[in-house]
Amino acid sequence: MEYSETIRSLLASLSFAMIVSSFGAVTARNLRYAAYIYAIQALIMTSVISLFATQAPTLFIWSAVAFVTKFLIVTWLLLSFIKGMPEYEVKAIIPFAPSVAIVTVLAILLYELTHKYVHFLAPTPLATEEPFRTNVAVSLTVFSLGLYGILTRRDAFKTAIALCLLENGAHLSLVSLAPGLKETVIIGIVTDVVLAVYMLLFIIRGLREVVGTTDTYHLTELHW
Amino acid sequence: MTGAELLLCGLSILFIGAVITALLGRWTILNGWLAFLFVFIGNLLALLASLSFLIGEQSATYGLGEMLLPSIFYVDRLGALFILVISSISILSSLYSIRYIEHYQKNTALYYPFFLLFISGMIGVVCVKNMFAFLIFWEFMTLTSYLLVIYESERAENLLAGFRYFFWSHISAGCIMIATAFLFMQTNSFDFFVFREAMPKIAEKHPLILHSVLALFLIGFGIKAGMFPFGNFWLPDAHPAAPSPVSALLSGVMIKMGVYGVLRFFLWMLPPSAELGIWGTIIAIFGVLSLTFGTLSALEQEDTKRLLAFSSIGQMGYILLGIGVGLALLHKDTPLSYLAIFAGLLHLMNHAVFKALLFFTAGSILYREGTRDLGRMGRLIHSMPYTFLAVIMGALAIGGLPPFSGFVSKWLLICSATLSARMHYEFPIWAMAALFASGLSIAYTLKFIGAAFLGGGKKEQENDVPLTMQIPQLVLAVFCLLMGVFAVYPLQIIHLSLKDSIANLPSYNQLLGEGLSITPQLRGLAVAIWNPMLVLLSLAILSAIFYEFIRGAKKEAEVWVGGTLPPQRVLKYAPPSFFQTLRRSIWSNIPSLPLPRVERIGRLSASPGEDVYEPFIELGRRFINGLRRAHSGLLQTYILWQMLGLAIALTLIFGLK
Structure with missing residues (x-):
C-alpha cells in the first residue's frame, strides 16, 4: 500500500495534533473545555482513519463508526453529564508544567521504542512500514496519555475522559496491527467505548450523589 | 451392592449430612439427632463395606465416574481395618455428642458439619491409592479437626492449642509432601503401586534418597501419631481443648492415621x-x-x-x-x-x-x-x-x-x-x-x-x-x-x-493356635498361652473366696481427727500427692546422668516456650500489616498496582523467552 506524499504529510501533522489535543483533554482545568478538546481529538482520530482508508476502503466503515460513537455519542454523554458540575476540576496530582515535560519525554521514548523494536512489538509485516509504524507510536502515546490521566487526575470526570483516550489509542493502533479485521468486529470494538463511558459516568453520578464530590480522594472507604 | 458401592454411598451420606446440619445449627438437639442419623447410616455402610473387603472381596479400585477421577479410590484389607475402627468409634461419638454439645450453648452449625466432614476425611485417607488424593484427604482431615479443636473459641488457651495443632500438623504435612516430591521425581507418578514397584530399584540406585524419604515419612506420620519427640508438641494441648466427643475421635482414631501411614509406607510398600x-x-x-x-x-x-x-x-x-x-x-x-x-x-x-x-x-x-x-x-x-x-x-x-x-x-x-x-x-x-x-x-x-x-x-x-x-x-x-x-x-x-x-x-x-485361647506358635510349638476361660473361672473362684473373707469384716465409721470431724476436702487424697514418692525418685535420679534433664524436656515439650511460635505469629502479623498498607483506598494506587503487576508479568513472559 502506497500513500501519496500529501497524505503522508497530512497524517504526520494530524498525528501531532492528536497528541497535543489528547494532552489538552487530560490537562485542561475547565471541565467543559476538556470535553470540547476531547471532541476535537475524536474528530482528528476519525480523519486519521479516513486518511488511511484512502488505500484500504474497509477502513471507511471504521471511521464512520468512530465518528458516530466516539465523536457524537461520547461527546454528547460527556457534555450532558457536565451540567451541574463545578466549572473547574479538582486539583490534579501532577500539575500542568511537569506534565508537559513528562509527556514530551514519554512521546519521544515511545517513538524511539516503536521505531527500534517494531518487530518485537508488532507481529504484522505491515506495521513495520511507514506510515503505519508512526501510527503505532502515536496510538501508544495516546494510550499512555490516557493512563497518565487516570493515574494523575483526581477528578472522576477526568478519569472518564482519560478512559476515552485510552480506548482511542487502542483502537487507533488496530489500524496498523490488525488491518484485516471484519467490519462487524470493528463495529463491536469501537462501540464498546460507548457502553464503558456510559457506565462510568453512571457510577460517577452516583458517587456525586452519595459523597457530594467527584474527587476520587474521597473514595477511601475501603481503607482500614 | 459391592463393598466399593457401599463405601461411596456411606461417604456421600456423610457429605449430605454435613450440608444439612450446617443449615440447622440453631436447633441443637434436633441437629444432634440428625447428625447421629447421618453418621450412623453412613458409617454403618462403611462398616459393612470394610467387613466385605476383609472377608470376601479382593482389594477394590474404583473411581467417581470414569471421566472425573479415574480410580483414585482403592481399598485393600489394611485400609478396611482402619475403616472398621473409624466407623465404629464415630457412631458412638456422634451419639455422645447429642447431649454433650448442649452445654456449650453455641450454634452447632460450627460443630456437626465439621464433625461429619472430619469422619469422611479420615475414611478418605485410608481408601485412596494416589499420593495426591491422599494428601488432599490428609489436609481435609487436619483442617476439619482443627476447626473442631477450636470450637470453644471464646477461650484463648483453646485458640493457642488450636494454633499449635495447626502448626505441627502442617510441619507433618510438609514432611510428607517433600517425601512425595522425592518419590515423584524418581517415579514420575503419584500412584502407590508405582511407588511399590519402584522401591527396590530406588533402594539399589539411590539409597540416600530412599532413606531420606523414609525418614521424612516417619517424622511426618510420627507427628500425627503423637510419637515422642515429635507429636508431644501438639497432642497434650489439642486433645483437652477439643470438645470431649472430638477428643475421643482425635485420640481414639485420628492419631492412628499416623500409624496407618507408617504401615502403608513401610510395611506395605517396602519389600522385607x-x-x-x-x-x-x-x-x-x-x-x-x-x-x-x-x-x-x-x-x-x-x-x-x-x-x-x-x-x-x-x-x-x-x-x-x-x-x-x-x-x-x-x-x-x-x-x-x-x-x-x-x-x-x-x-x-x-x-x-x-x-x-x-x-x-x-x-x-x-x-x-x-x-x-x-x-x-x-x-x-x-x-x-x-x-x-x-x-x-x-x-x-x-x-x-x-x-x-x-x-x-x-x-x-x-x-x-x-x-x-x-x-x-x-x-x-x-x-x-x-x-x-x-x-x-x-x-x-x-x-x-x-x-x-x-x-x-x-x-x-x-x-x-x-x-x-x-x-x-x-x-x-x-x-x-x-x-x-x-x-x-x-x-x-x-x-x-x-x-x-x-x-x-x-x-x-499356624500363628496363634486354635479355639478361644491364644497360643503363639514358634516352629510348631506353643510358646505362651492365654486361655480366657480358665482365667475367668479362676477369677470367679478367687473373688468368691475374697467376698466370703471380707463379708462381715467391713465396718463403716465416720472419720475423726482429734475428736472432731475434719472438713471433707481433707478426707480426699489430693491429686498432687499421688505417687509423689515414685515421681520424686524417678526425677531425682535421672538428672545425675550426664544428659539434659528429662524433667526439663518433659516440661518443655508439655508447653514449649511461646518463642517457638512467636516468630511465625509475628511474621504473619507483619505480612498482613504490609497488605493493609497497600490498601490506601485510592483509585490511582490500585491502578498503579495493576500496571506494575502487568509489567512484571510481561517481563517474566517475554524475558524468559
Missing part, C-alpha cells in the same frame, strides 16, 4: 529387607521413648483430659513398638515379626476403644461438674455410678489387667519382643520398659479414679449423665471386656487385614 529392619529398629526405639515419656508425663497431670492425652502418647508408644519390632524382624522370616505386628494392631484397636471410653467419661465429668481439674472434683462415685463403672472397666483395660482387652495386646507384644532376644538383644529391654510403663499406666488411671470418684464424705444424690451419653460409655466398657475375653476375633480380623501387605503370611492357626 535388612534396610527395612533398621527402620523397624528405629520405629521401635521411638515407640519405647513415647511410651516412657507419655506414661511418666501422664502421672504428673492434674487435668483429666490432659492426663488422658499424655496417656495417648504412651499408648501410641506400644503400638509403634509392636510395629517396629515386627518390621525389624520381617526379613528374618520368623513368626515373631507377625506376632509383634499383630500385637501393635490389636493394641491399636483396643486403644481406640478404651481411650474413647476414657475421654467420654472425662467429658461426662466436665458436663456434670464443669471442670477438668482433678483437684476440684471427688466422690463422684455416688452421683455418677454408671460412669464410674465405665471408668473402672476402661482403667483395667488400659492398665493391661486380665481379662480386659489391653492385657492381650500388651502380653502379645512383650512375648514377641522377649522371644526375639536371639536376633535383637535390645528388644527384651524394650519389653521391660513396656512392662514398667504398663504398671505406671495403672498408676495414672488410679489417680484419675481416686481423685475424681473416690473420697470420703456424705453420699450425694444420683445425677448421672443423660442416657445418650451413658450408652456409648457402657457399650465401649463392655467391649473392653469382650475384646479381652474374645481376643481371637479381633486378631483374626487383623490377620485378614495384613494379607495384602505381607506376602507369605502363614495362616492364623
Whole structure:
C-alpha cells in the first residue's frame, strides 16, 4: 500500500495534533473545555482513519463508526453529564508544567521504542512500514496519555475522559496491527467505548450523589 | 451392592449430612439427632463395606465416574481395618455428642458439619491409592479437626492449642509432601503401586534418597501419631481443648492415621529387607521413648483430659513398638515379626476403644461438674455410678489387667519382643520398659479414679449423665471386656487385614493356635498361652473366696481427727500427692546422668516456650500489616498496582523467552 506524499504529510501533522489535543483533554482545568478538546481529538482520530482508508476502503466503515460513537455519542454523554458540575476540576496530582515535560519525554521514548523494536512489538509485516509504524507510536502515546490521566487526575470526570483516550489509542493502533479485521468486529470494538463511558459516568453520578464530590480522594472507604 | 458401592454411598451420606446440619445449627438437639442419623447410616455402610473387603472381596479400585477421577479410590484389607475402627468409634461419638454439645450453648452449625466432614476425611485417607488424593484427604482431615479443636473459641488457651495443632500438623504435612516430591521425581507418578514397584530399584540406585524419604515419612506420620519427640508438641494441648466427643475421635482414631501411614509406607510398600529392619529398629526405639515419656508425663497431670492425652502418647508408644519390632524382624522370616505386628494392631484397636471410653467419661465429668481439674472434683462415685463403672472397666483395660482387652495386646507384644532376644538383644529391654510403663499406666488411671470418684464424705444424690451419653460409655466398657475375653476375633480380623501387605503370611492357626485361647506358635510349638476361660473361672473362684473373707469384716465409721470431724476436702487424697514418692525418685535420679534433664524436656515439650511460635505469629502479623498498607483506598494506587503487576508479568513472559 502506497500513500501519496500529501497524505503522508497530512497524517504526520494530524498525528501531532492528536497528541497535543489528547494532552489538552487530560490537562485542561475547565471541565467543559476538556470535553470540547476531547471532541476535537475524536474528530482528528476519525480523519486519521479516513486518511488511511484512502488505500484500504474497509477502513471507511471504521471511521464512520468512530465518528458516530466516539465523536457524537461520547461527546454528547460527556457534555450532558457536565451540567451541574463545578466549572473547574479538582486539583490534579501532577500539575500542568511537569506534565508537559513528562509527556514530551514519554512521546519521544515511545517513538524511539516503536521505531527500534517494531518487530518485537508488532507481529504484522505491515506495521513495520511507514506510515503505519508512526501510527503505532502515536496510538501508544495516546494510550499512555490516557493512563497518565487516570493515574494523575483526581477528578472522576477526568478519569472518564482519560478512559476515552485510552480506548482511542487502542483502537487507533488496530489500524496498523490488525488491518484485516471484519467490519462487524470493528463495529463491536469501537462501540464498546460507548457502553464503558456510559457506565462510568453512571457510577460517577452516583458517587456525586452519595459523597457530594467527584474527587476520587474521597473514595477511601475501603481503607482500614 | 459391592463393598466399593457401599463405601461411596456411606461417604456421600456423610457429605449430605454435613450440608444439612450446617443449615440447622440453631436447633441443637434436633441437629444432634440428625447428625447421629447421618453418621450412623453412613458409617454403618462403611462398616459393612470394610467387613466385605476383609472377608470376601479382593482389594477394590474404583473411581467417581470414569471421566472425573479415574480410580483414585482403592481399598485393600489394611485400609478396611482402619475403616472398621473409624466407623465404629464415630457412631458412638456422634451419639455422645447429642447431649454433650448442649452445654456449650453455641450454634452447632460450627460443630456437626465439621464433625461429619472430619469422619469422611479420615475414611478418605485410608481408601485412596494416589499420593495426591491422599494428601488432599490428609489436609481435609487436619483442617476439619482443627476447626473442631477450636470450637470453644471464646477461650484463648483453646485458640493457642488450636494454633499449635495447626502448626505441627502442617510441619507433618510438609514432611510428607517433600517425601512425595522425592518419590515423584524418581517415579514420575503419584500412584502407590508405582511407588511399590519402584522401591527396590530406588533402594539399589539411590539409597540416600530412599532413606531420606523414609525418614521424612516417619517424622511426618510420627507427628500425627503423637510419637515422642515429635507429636508431644501438639497432642497434650489439642486433645483437652477439643470438645470431649472430638477428643475421643482425635485420640481414639485420628492419631492412628499416623500409624496407618507408617504401615502403608513401610510395611506395605517396602519389600522385607535388612534396610527395612533398621527402620523397624528405629520405629521401635521411638515407640519405647513415647511410651516412657507419655506414661511418666501422664502421672504428673492434674487435668483429666490432659492426663488422658499424655496417656495417648504412651499408648501410641506400644503400638509403634509392636510395629517396629515386627518390621525389624520381617526379613528374618520368623513368626515373631507377625506376632509383634499383630500385637501393635490389636493394641491399636483396643486403644481406640478404651481411650474413647476414657475421654467420654472425662467429658461426662466436665458436663456434670464443669471442670477438668482433678483437684476440684471427688466422690463422684455416688452421683455418677454408671460412669464410674465405665471408668473402672476402661482403667483395667488400659492398665493391661486380665481379662480386659489391653492385657492381650500388651502380653502379645512383650512375648514377641522377649522371644526375639536371639536376633535383637535390645528388644527384651524394650519389653521391660513396656512392662514398667504398663504398671505406671495403672498408676495414672488410679489417680484419675481416686481423685475424681473416690473420697470420703456424705453420699450425694444420683445425677448421672443423660442416657445418650451413658450408652456409648457402657457399650465401649463392655467391649473392653469382650475384646479381652474374645481376643481371637479381633486378631483374626487383623490377620485378614495384613494379607495384602505381607506376602507369605502363614495362616492364623499356624500363628496363634486354635479355639478361644491364644497360643503363639514358634516352629510348631506353643510358646505362651492365654486361655480366657480358665482365667475367668479362676477369677470367679478367687473373688468368691475374697467376698466370703471380707463379708462381715467391713465396718463403716465416720472419720475423726482429734475428736472432731475434719472438713471433707481433707478426707480426699489430693491429686498432687499421688505417687509423689515414685515421681520424686524417678526425677531425682535421672538428672545425675550426664544428659539434659528429662524433667526439663518433659516440661518443655508439655508447653514449649511461646518463642517457638512467636516468630511465625509475628511474621504473619507483619505480612498482613504490609497488605493493609497497600490498601490506601485510592483509585490511582490500585491502578498503579495493576500496571506494575502487568509489567512484571510481561517481563517474566517475554524475558524468559
